Amino acid sequence: MDYRTVLTTCTYCGCGCNLYLEVLDGEPIGTIPCKTSPVNQGKLCIKGWNVHEFIRNKNRLKKPLVKKDGELVEVEWEEAIDYTATRLREIKEANGPDSIGFLTSARVTNEENYLYQKFARAGVGTNNVDHCARL
Numbered sequence: 001m002d003y004r005t006v007l008t009t010c011t012y013c014g015c016g017c018n019l020y021l022e023v024l025d026g027e028p029i030g031t032i033p034c035k036t037s038p039v040n041q042g043k044l045c046i047k048g049w050n051v052h053e054f055i056r057n058k059n060r061l062k063k064p065l066v067k068k069d070g071e072l073v074e075v076e077w078e079e080a081i082d083y084t085a086t087r088l089r090e091i092k093e094a095n096g097p098d099s100i101g102f103l104t105s106a107r108v109t110n111e112e113n114y115l116y117q118k119f120a121r122a123g124v125g126t127n128n129v130d131h132c133a134r135l
């Protein structure tokens with residue numbers, strides 16, 4: 001058996017708590033808080049304690065979904081991006097840019113959030129941008 005711990009950062013929110021993933025034979029099996037991290041000082045919230053569970057979770061989305069005939073269907077990224085761009089253009093032309101809203105996430109990086117709001121404001125032309133931390 002090959003057991004090791006891997007120092008990493010929790011991906012559930014923007015706090016950036018450090019933790020050790022316990023890995024047994026290549027599979028994540030547990031989480032240990034990092035006591036030397038200045039961010040979380042050996043503590044984790046309930047999400048951080050269970051962060052190892054979603055990595056291999058069978059319900060995790062791995063491909064984009066597009067609704068076709070009322071059903072969500074897995075598609076390739078290129079199709080999902082083409083579909084989204086087409087619909088955004090159609091909705092903006094029909095109803096104006098403020099008919100579109102953008103919701104972003106605490107589970108992505110600051111840089112990704114910055115790009116997202118920039119796309120909303122400069123690309124689409126709306127200030128309708130919000131974030132899951134306020135929902």
Ligand code: SF4
Nearest residue numbers: 010012013017045048
């Ligand atoms: S352990 Fe909790 S507070 Fe810390 S980064 Fe993860 S989700 Fe955020």
